[in-house]
Amino acid sequence: MTDIIIGIDAGTSVIKAVAFDLRGRQLGTSSVLNHYLSGADGSACQSLDQTWTDCATALRGLGEKIPDLAARTAAVAVTAQGDGTWLVGASNRPVSNAWLWLDARAAPTVQDLAAGELNRARFEATGTGLNTCQQGTQMAHMDRYAPQLLDGAEVALHCKDWLYLCLTGERATDPSEASFTFGNFRTRQYDDLVIEALGLTHRRHLLPQIIDGTQITHPLSAEAAAQTGLLAGTPVSLGYVDMVMTALGAGVHTGTAGAACSTIGSTGVHMQAKRSGDVHLNAEGTGYVIALPVPDVVTQVQTNMAATLNIDWALRLAADLMSDAGKPVDYSDLVGRIEGWVSRAKPGAIMYHPYISEAGERGPFVNANARAGFTGLAAHHRFPDMLRAVIEGLGMAARDCYTAMDADPTELRITGGAARSNALRQILASCIKAPVRVSQREEAGAAGCAMMAAVAIGAYDTMDDCVAEWVTPLLGQAEQPDPELSRIYDQVFPAYVSARQSLRPVWDTLQGDPRAPWVNATDPKDEHTEMTLDATLVSERSEP
Ligand SMILES: Nc1ncnc2c1ncn2[C@@H]1O[C@H](COP(=O)(O)OP(=O)(O)O)[C@@H](O)[C@H]1O
Ligand SMILES: O=P(O)(O)OC[C@H](O)[C@H](O)CO
Numbered sequence: 001m002t003d004i005i006i007g008i009d010a011g012t013s014v015i016k017a018v019a020f021d022l023r024g025r026q027l028g029t030s031s032v033l034n035h036y037l038s039g040a041d042g043s044a045c046q047s048l049d050q051t052w053t054d055c056a057t058a059l060r061g062l063g064e065k066i067p068d069l070a071a072r073t074a075a076v077a078v079t080a081q082g083d084g085t086w087l088v089g090a091s092n093r094p095v096s097n098a099w100l101w102l103d104a105r106a107a108p109t110v111q112d113l114a115a116g117e118l119n120r121a122r123f124e125a126t127g128t129g130l131n132t133c134q135q136g137t138q139m140a141h142m143d144r145y146a147p148q149l150l151d152g153a154e155v156a157l158h159c160k161d162w163l164y165l166c167l168t169g170e171r172a173t174d175p176s177e178a179s180f181t182f183g184n185f186r187t188r189q190y191d192d193l194v195i196e197a198l199g200l201t202h203r204r205h206l207l208p209q210i211i212d213g214t215q216i217t218h219p220l221s222a223e224a225a226a227q228t229g230l231l232a233g234t235p236v237s238l239g240y241v242d243m244v245m246t247a248l249g250a251g252v253h254t255g256t257a258g259a260a261c262s263t264i265g266s267t268g269v270h271m272q273a274k275r276s277g278d279v280h281l282n283a284e285g286t287g288y289v290i291a292l293p294v295p296d297v298v299t300q301v302q303t304n305m306a307a308t309l310n311i312d313w314a315l316r317l318a319a320d321l322m323s324d325a326g327k328p329v330d331y332s333d334l335v336g337r338i339e340g341w342v343s344r345a346k347p348g349a350i351m352y353h354p355y356i357s358e359a360g361e362r363g364p365f366v367n368a369n370a371r372a373g374f375t376g377l378a379a380h381h382r383f384p385d386m387l388r389a390v391i392e393g394l395g396m397a398a399r400d401c402y403t404a405m406d407a408d409p410t411e412l413r414i415t416g417g418a419a420r421s422n423a424l425r426q427i428l429a430s431c432i433k434a435p436v437r438v439s440q441r442e443e444a445g446a447a448g449c450a451m452m453a454a455v456a457i458g459a460y461d462t463m464d465d466c467v468a469e470w471v472t473p474l475l476g477q478a479e480q481p482d483p484e485l486s487r488i489y490d491q492v493f494p495a496y497v498s499a500r501q502s503l504r505p506v507w508d509t510l511q512g513d514p515r516a517p518w519v520n521a522t523d524p525k526d527e528h529t530e531m532t533l534d535a536t537l538v539s540e541r542s543e544p
Contacts, residue, residue, distance in 0.1 A: 030058045076167065121193055157208065177240075313372075432481070451466045
C-alpha cells in the first residue's frame with residue numbers, strides 16, 4: 001500500500017527530503033547542507049551536479065529512517081530556492097555552475113532595463129519588479145557580456161526544474177516562476193512583450209514548457225530510482241517556487257480574509273493571497289506576484305534580501321569580541337540570550353535599517369547599493385539596545401513591505417527560524433498591528449509541494465480541501481500586539497521610511513561607481529560558504 005508523499009525542499013542553506021502521510025502528518029526528515037561559491041565580483045554560484053547528488057543523498061537518507069519507504073511512496077514533489085539561472089545543454093548536461101538568486105552581477109543590466117520604455121508594461125504583466133536575483137535579468141546580463149553561456153544552452157531552468165529533470169528526464173518549469181519572470185500572472189503563460197522588454201526575444205527557445213504539478217506528474221526514471229533508492233515509475237510532481245510553497249504550508253491561503261504570511265528566515269518574505277484581479281501594482285514597480293497552485297489565486301509579495309542575517313551579523317560581532325578577549329563563543333551560542341537582551345532595552349530608541357545583504361535590498365525598493373545602518377546611537381547605548389534595534393528593524397522592514405502592497409493584514413501567520421523568538425513575534429505583531437500566529441508545521445516548504453502531489457494523485461479533489469486538513473489545524477494561538485509598542489512604532493515608522501529614502505545618495509557614494517559589467521565567464525573562487533552552514537547550525541541548536 002502506498003501511504004507516503006515525499007516533499008523535497010532544496011533551499012539555499014539546506015536540501016531536505018520530508019515524508020508525510022496522505023493526511024499531512026510529518027513522518028521523518030533527512031537533510032544535507034547546501035554549498036555555494038561566492039566571489040568578490042558579486043557572484044554566487046552552485047554546482048548543478050552537486051545539487052542533484054545532495055538531493056539524492058537526502059532521499060536515500062530518508063529511506064534509512066522510514067521502513068519500506070520506496071514501496072510506500074505514492075508520490076514525490078520538489079520545490080527549491082527561487083530565481084537564479086540553471087543552464088542545461090546537450091544531453092541534459094550543465095553548461096556552467098548555476099547563478100543563484102544571491103548573485104549580484106546583473107546590477108548594471110537591471111538599472112538599464114528598468115529605465116527601458118517597455119519596463120512598465122513588463123511590470124504590469126508579471127507584477128514583478130526587476131532585480132539582480134531573477135533569471136530574466138541574469139540572462140539579459142549574460143546575453144550582453146557572456147553570450148557563450150546562452151549559446152551553449154538548450155534550456156534555462158530554475159533549481160527545482162533542474163531537480164525535476166534529474167528525477168524524471170523532463171525539461172519543464174512551473175507556472176509561478178514562468179509567470180513572474182517571463183509571463184503574465186493572470187494567464188500563467190509566457191508573454192512575448194515581457195520577453196522583448198528583457199531583450200531576450202532571440203533566446204525565447206531556451207524557455208521550457210510550463211506544467212502544473214497539481215495536474216501533471218511524470219514518472220521517476222530508472223536512473224533516478226537507482227540513485228535515490230525509490231521505485232522507478234513513482235509519480236513526481238513539480239512544485240511552485242519555495243517562497244509560495246512555504247507560505248502555502250504555513251497558512252497564506254486558508255480562506256481567512258485579510259490574513260498575510262511572513263517567512264522570517266535568512267531572508268524575509270511578506271505575502272498575501274489575492275484573486276489576480278485584486279493585485280495592487282505599486283507606482284515604484286517593485287515586488288513580486290507569485291501564483292499559488294489554486295485557480296486564479298496569487299500572492300502579492302515583497303521580499304527583503306536579509307532578515308535574520310541581520311541578527312546573525314550582530315551576534316557574530318559580539319562573538320568575535322568575546323573570542324578576542326579570550327572567552328571563545330560561537331555566535332550561534334548567543335541565540336539563547338536574545339530574549340533577555342531585548343527585554344532589557346528601551347523600545348524604539350534606536351533606528352536600524354536591515355539592509356545587511358551584500359546585494360543591497362529588493363523590497364519594497366530595489367537598490368543594490370543599499371546597506372544597513374543604525375541611527376540615533378548615544379553614549380549610554382549598549383549591545384542589548386543595538387540588538388533590540390536590529391529586531392525592531394526587521395519589524396519596520398515588514399511594515400514597509402506590507403504598506404507597499406497596500407495590505408493591512410488582519411492576522412499574520414509566521415514561519416522561518418526567527419518565529420521561535422518571543423521577542424521577535426511581539427515586535428512584529430506590534431509593528432504590523434495585527435495578531436501573529438505561528439504555524440506548527442515544521443517543514444512548510446516541503447509540505448507545500450507535497451500538498452500539490454496529494455492533489456495530483458487524487459488524495460484530495462481540490463487544494464482547498466487539502467489546506468483544510470494539512471494547514472488550518474496547525475495554526476497556533478493568536479499572539480496580540482502590545483498597544484503601547486504599536487503606538488511607539490507608529491511614531492517611528494514615517495521616520496524609518498524617510499531616513500531610508502534620504503540615505504540613497506549616501507549608499508551610492510559609499511559603494512562607488514556601479515560595478516564594471518561582468519565579462520569573465522569563469523566561476524568564482526570558493527570564498528565563503530560558511531554563511532549557510534552557520535545559519536543551519538543556529539537553527540538546529542535553537543530548536544525548542
Ligand atoms: N530563537 C531565535 N531567535 C532569533 N533568530 C533565530 C532563532 N532561532 C533561529 N534563528 C535564526 O533563524 C535563521 C534560520 O532560519 P531558517 O528559516 O531555518 O533558515 P533559512 O531561511 O536559511 O531557510 C538563522 O539566521 C538563525 O539565526
Ligand atoms: O533558500 P530560501 O531562503 O528558502 O529561498 C530563497 C528564495 O527562493 C529566494 O529569495 C528567491 O529570490
